[in-house]
Amino acid sequence: GQNIDQPTEMTATEGAIVQINCTYQTSGFNGLFWYQQHAGEAPTFLSYNVLDGLEEKGRFSSFLSRSKGYSYLLLKELQMKDSASYLCAVSVSGGYNKLIFGAGTRLAVHP
Amino acid sequence: KAGVTQTPRYLIKTRGQQVTLSCSPISGHRSVSWYQQTPGQGLQFLFEYFSETQRNKGNFPGRFSGRQFSNSRSEMNVSTLELGDSALYLCASSSRDKDTQYFGPGTRLTVL
Numbered sequence: 001g002q003n004i005d006q007p008t009e010m011t012a013t014e015g016a017i018v019q020i021n022c023t024y025q026t027s028g029f030n031g032l033f034w035y036q037q038h039a040g041e042a043p044t045f046l047s048y049n050v051l052d053g054l055e056e057k058g059r060f061s062s063f064l065s066r067s068k069g070y071s072y073l074l075l076k077e078l079q080m081k082d083s084a085s086y087l088c089a090v091s092v093s094g095g096y097n098k099l100i101f102g103a104g105t106r107l108a109v110h111p
Numbered sequence: 112k113a114g115v116t117q118t119p120r121y122l123i124k125t126r127g128q129q130v131t132l133s134c135s136p137i138s139g140h141r142s143v144s145w146y147q148q149t150p151g152q153g154l155q156f157l158f159e160y161f162s163e164t165q166r167n168k169g170n171f172p173g174r175f176s177g178r179q180f181s182n183s184r185s186e187m188n189v190s191t192l193e194l195g196d197s198a199l200y201l202c203a204s205s206s207r208d209k210d211t212q213y214f215g216p217g218t219r220l221t222v223l
Contacts, residue, residue: 030209042201042214043154087154096166096208097142101154 002026004102006088011108012078020073020105022088030091033099034062034073037085046073046086075107083109112138115204115215123221129190132218136183136204143185144212145177148199157200160185189220197222 003025012018024032031050035043049055049064049071061074075082085104092100116135124130136143145157156169160179177187183204189196199219203212 033211035214042216045211045213048211089154091209096161097144097159097203097205097210097212098156098167098169099144099146099154099212100156101146103153 002090002092002100004088004090004100006086006102006105008103009106009108011110012075014078014080014109014111016078017074017076018078018107020075020086020088020107022071022073022102024069024071024088024090024100024102026090026092026100028092029066032062032064032071033089033091034060034071035087035089037087037104039084043087078109080109080111083107115202115213117200117202117215117218119218120216121219121221123223124192125223126192126194128192129188130192130220131186131188132200132202132220134185134187134202134204134215136185136202137206137213140204140206140213141183142205142207142212143179143183144203144205145185145187146201146203147171148201148217149197154201157187192222194222196220 006022034046037043047062059076087104088102089099142161144159148154159167163179179185199217201217203214205212
């Protein structure tokens with residue numbers, strides 16, 4: 001079966017750091033994506049991990065451990081505009097471009 | 112480069128009707144995937160097309176179908192609409208297998 005878990009909601013303060021975790025159990029693995037989705041808008045691509053380790057991109061970093069089926073998205077220097085849902089998605093083997101999504105983590109950033 | 116475009120942006124239909132949604136991928140992208148997003152189920156994969164061929168299909172009833180044209184534009188069709196089909200329908204395009212998928216703005220379908 002395919003299962004991707006992430007926390008439903010998180011809150012954080014402007015300027016702080018927040019880590020959003022994602023665990024997965026899927027039939028095969030070709031890579032893990034993080035997307036950001038503001039209310040009423042389309043998901044936008046944030047990061048992609050296929051090998052173990054940390055990928056850094058500005059204020060956003062993403063980490064992957066394939067042996068543990070675990071990833072996290074780290075957001076630094078939080079801004080109000082970072083209030084959004086963050087979606088973890090796994091590209092599964094043999095699935096060409098099929099992504100399995102987690103339910104998403106709704107992040108609220110407060111002043 | 113222009114992004115993924117979807118038309119129409121909003122649709123209101125009644126039960127039993129059918130609907131066709133359109134998606135134009137980023138120029139040069141040959142893969143188009145369709146997803147349904149609802150508050151209860153999140154984002155769920157519908158199907159994927161590449162070079163006019165359906166390569167993958169999710170767990171949706173046969174009422175949901177799609178096709179892709181030679182210019183990579185794709186359409187999805189839902190027949191005999193049900194209330195539960197109310198959702199945001201998103202398409203995404205990518206240039207090659209296992210590559211990043213870029214999403215369009217979606218079509219918000221409401222079934223009354």
